[in-house]
Amino acid sequence: xxxxxxxxxxxxxxxxxxxxxxxxxxxxxxxxxxxxxxxxxxxxxxxxxxxxxxxxxxxxxxxxxxxxxxxxxxxxxxxxxxxxxxxxxxxxxxxxxxxxxxxxxxxxxxxxxxxxxxxxxxxxxxxxxxxxxxxxxxxxxxxxxxxxxxxxxxxxxxxxxxxxxxxxxxxxxxxxxxxxxxxxxxxxxxxxxxxxxxxxxxxxxxxxxxxxxxxxxxxxxxxxxxxxxxxxxxxxxxxxxxxxxxxxxxxxxxxxxxxxxxxxxxxxxxxxxxxxxxxxxxxxxxxxxxxxxxxxxxxxxxxxxxxxxxxxxxxxxxxxxxxxxxxxxxx
Amino acid sequence: xxxxxxxxxxxxxxxxxxxxxxxxxxxxxxxxxxxxxxxxxxxxxxxxxxxxxxxxxxxxxxxxxxxxxxxxxxxxxxxxxxxxxxxxxxxxxxxxxxxxxxxxxxxxxxxxxxxxxxxxxxxxxxxxxxxxxxxxxxxxxxxxxxxxxxxxxxxxxxxxxxxxxxxxxxxxxxxxxxxxxxxxxxxxxxxxxxxxxxxxxxxxxxxxxxxxxxxxxxxxxxxxxxxxxxxxxxxxxxxxxxxxxxxxxxxxxxxxxxxxxxxxxxxxxxxxxxxxxxxxxxxxxxxxxxxxxxxxxxxxxxxx
Numbered sequence: 098x099x100x101x102x103x104x105x106x107x108x109x110x111x112x113x114x115x116x117x118x119x120x121x122x123x124x125x126x127x128x129x130x131x132x133x134x135x136x137x138x139x140x141x142x143x144x145x146x147x148x149x150x151x152x153x154x155x156x157x158x159x160x161x162x163x164x165x166x167x168x169x170x171x172x173x174x175x176x177x178x179x180x181x182x183x184x185x186x187x188x189x190x191x192x193x194x195x196x197x198x199x200x201x202x203x204x205x206x207x208x209x210x211x212x213x214x215x216x217x218x219x220x221x222x223x224x225x226x227x228x229x230x231x232x233x234x235x236x237x238x239x240x241x242x243x244x245x246x247x248x249x250x251x252x253x254x255x256x257x258x259x260x261x262x263x264x265x266x267x268x269x270x271x272x273x274x275x276x277x278x279x280x281x282x283x284x285x286x287x288x289x290x291x292x293x294x295x296x297x298x299x300x301x302x303x304x305x306x307x308x309x310x311x312x313x314x315x316x317x318x319x320x321x322x323x324x325x326x327x328x329x330x331x332x333x334x335x336x337x338x339x340x341x342x343x344x345x346x347x348x349x350x351x352x353x354x355x356x357x358x359x360x361x362x363x364x365x366x367x368x369x370x371x372x373x374x375x376x377x378x379x380x381x382x383x384x385x386x387x388x389x390x391x392x393x394x395x396x397x398x399x400x401x402x403x404x405x406x407x408x409x410x411x412x413x414x415x416x417x418x419x420x421x422x423x424x425x426x427x428x
Numbered sequence: 429x430x431x432x433x434x435x436x437x438x439x440x441x442x443x444x445x446x447x448x449x450x451x452x453x454x455x456x457x458x459x460x461x462x463x464x465x466x467x468x469x470x471x472x473x474x475x476x477x478x479x480x481x482x483x484x485x486x487x488x489x490x491x492x493x494x495x496x497x498x499x500x501x502x503x504x505x506x507x508x509x510x511x512x513x514x515x516x517x518x519x520x521x522x523x524x525x526x527x528x529x530x531x532x533x534x535x536x537x538x539x540x541x542x543x544x545x546x547x548x549x550x551x552x553x554x555x556x557x558x559x560x561x562x563x564x565x566x567x568x569x570x571x572x573x574x575x576x577x578x579x580x581x582x583x584x585x586x587x588x589x590x591x592x593x594x595x596x597x598x599x600x601x602x603x604x605x606x607x608x609x610x611x612x613x614x615x616x617x618x619x620x621x622x623x624x625x626x627x628x629x630x631x632x633x634x635x636x637x638x639x640x641x642x643x644x645x646x647x648x649x650x651x652x653x654x655x656x657x658x659x660x661x662x663x664x665x666x667x668x669x670x671x672x673x674x675x676x677x678x679x680x681x682x683x684x685x686x687x688x689x690x691x692x693x694x695x696x697x698x699x700x701x702x703x704x705x706x707x708x709x710x711x712x713x714x715x716x717x718x719x720x721x722x723x724x725x726x727x728x729x730x731x732x
Contacts, residue, residue, distance in 0.1 A: 108564065108567045108568060108571070109571070111564065111568050112567075112568045112571045112572060115568050115572070116572060119577065119580070120580065123580055123581060123584050124584055235719075236716070239712050239715045239716050239719075240708060240712045242712075242715065243657065243661075243707075243708050243709075243710075243711035243712030243714075243715055244704070244707075244708045244712075245661055245664045245665065245668075245680075245683075245704055245707050245708070246665070247664075247665070247668045247683060247704075248683065248700070248703075248704025248705075248707065248708065249704075251683065251686075251687070251692065251700050251704065252701070252704070254692055255692055255695075255697060255700075259692060259693070259695065260695070266692065353570065353604060355573075356571070356572065356573030356574055356575075356576075357573075357574070357575075359573050359576070360573055360574065360575030360576060360665065363575070363576070364575075364665055364668060364669070367668075367669060367687075368687065378579060378669070379669060379670075381583075382579070382583055382669060382670060382671060383670070387583070387584075390579070390580065390583055391580065394576050394577075394579065394580050397573055397576045398572065398573065398576070401571060401572075401573050402571065405571055
């Protein structure tokens with residue numbers, strides 16, 4: 098048990114270390130002078146202004162220090178929660194912007210991930226080895242997994258949002274509203290939340306259904322299913338066992354897919370101008386706000402790591418083999 | 429499960445003379461391939477798009493960026509897919525976009541396949557501490573959210589082309605392939621024929637290439653197809669946020685421009701529907717094709 102979690106935590110710590118190092122390294126590793134190219138993109142006309150900015154950024158990044166010290170400083174300021182100051186929304190610290198956006202992203206991600214996983218597994222389990230369901234769910238599933246996130250978001254925003262006018266197609270709450278704990282605000286929030294949620298939910302749904310279907314077919318081929326069948330066990334019972342066994346790989350699959358789903362959420366937020374992390378990333382890219390971009394990246398990595406760890410815990414709780422070990426049973 | 433009796437395993441079927449083995453299995457695979465609707469339909473759609481992307485561009489009179497037509501024309505006989513706000517022909521953009529979609533898929537998926545398979549084979553065959561280290565590396569890259577890493581990389585590169593983009597995508601999307609190949613290689617490397625090769629002093633690299641890989645070639649091919657689809661989707665995501673290649677046209681870039689210039693609000697559906705539909709059709713039919721291939725190669729899955 099301790100070994101299981103010890104290994105996992107070690108990998109996550111290593112991943113975090115790698116992510117921070119990537120974050121630090123990329124601006125320094127890229128060919129050319131990152132600050133110069135950034136200034137070039139900003140297309141400043143005044144040479145003096147460009148020079149002043151160049152000096153400012155050089156100091157800001159601490160590029161005048163030796164490399165190892167830059168790297169160390171990066172870690173120190175990271176642990177102080179200092180991710181720099183946003184250029185897009187000057188002079189708000191990047192960390193404040195991110196903390197403001199995280200609830201919106203989580204509000205989209207958690208329900209869509211959990212619901213699509215549950216519903217997808219359920220559909221997939223029913224589709225396995227039942228001819229007509231299989232023939233309808235499977236193609237739909239493949240089309241959904243092949244759909245680019247932003248395209249489905251665009252389709253929904255256009256069809257249900259703009260043409261049908263059922264839901265607002267942009268923003269995270271009404272333009273005239275201020276965040277408050279009132280009914281009007283909350284209902285507006287929910288209205289704006291629905292389409293991005295639906296979009297994320299649908300894209301992920303297909304993959305889970307297909308995965309579960311394949312797992313169930315595989316389980317139904319296995320020895321214990323044949324044995325149960327030979328004993329004359331009812332179909333329902335065999336399927337129940339198969340389902341339980343298929344759940345575990347699906348849980349691992351969820352951990353593997355997290356990064357993709359989070360990235361999909363970023364794209365979806367951009368389509369709906371939903372003010373989560375994806376929207377911040379878009380603003381950062383469009384406004385050359387590299388502190389914001391890097392800060393958001395780190396936050397996404399941290400989020401994915403935490404989610405992975407939670408899945409590991411759930412896995413340990415669900416898997417009877419691990420559970421028995423935990424209770425001091427058979428080794 | 430109960431009703432559908434699996435066909436007799438063709439390799440042990442009595443009427444098949446054992447001498448004819450070199451050709452028979454391949455013919456048999458072809459026999460099932462042509463009778464598998466998933467494979468046939470999927471492959472036809474992919475080939476159709478590939479053909480359009482390869483053959484049509486030279487026949488087009490205008491370049492994808494050229495502004496020569498009236499703006500925002502709906503689809504018509506003159507402009508099959510309509511025009512953009514700047515009077516660019518969307519069909520031209522679409523065809524060139526298909527071309528770069530396949531390029532990114534082949535290159536990005538190919539690079540990811542090479543890296544993933546190399547790491548998977550070495551880890552699975554060698555075992556020991558090499559396996560431990562490679563496994564750790566795989567797990568670390570696996571947990572990193574690929575697209576977010578790509579955002580960071582692409583944002584710092586000034587200008588780059590489709591090939592560089594494919595390289596970035598390939599470098600970040602290999603881990604799950606490495607994992608899958610590793611577990612297959614691991615189970616194969618304890619077989620008798622591999623032991624025999626090892627005992628007779630064949631070099632490890634040769635064993636991997638000549639004894640292990642051919643025994644899982646269908647698996648490797650299907651892995652490549654999935655990596656291809658993943659690379660296409662990743663590229664579309666990058667292009668969509670505006671971090672795509674600076675030169676050329678891609679399906680993601682068309683959607684980027686559509687959103688940027690308010691196609692949604694203007695109700696110009698022909699600007700953003702076809703590119704996404706193109707990606708979905710290509711990637712979706714590849715996935716369906718994969719299922720078909722799986723059924724052809726794996727007799728257990730054939731449902732007749």
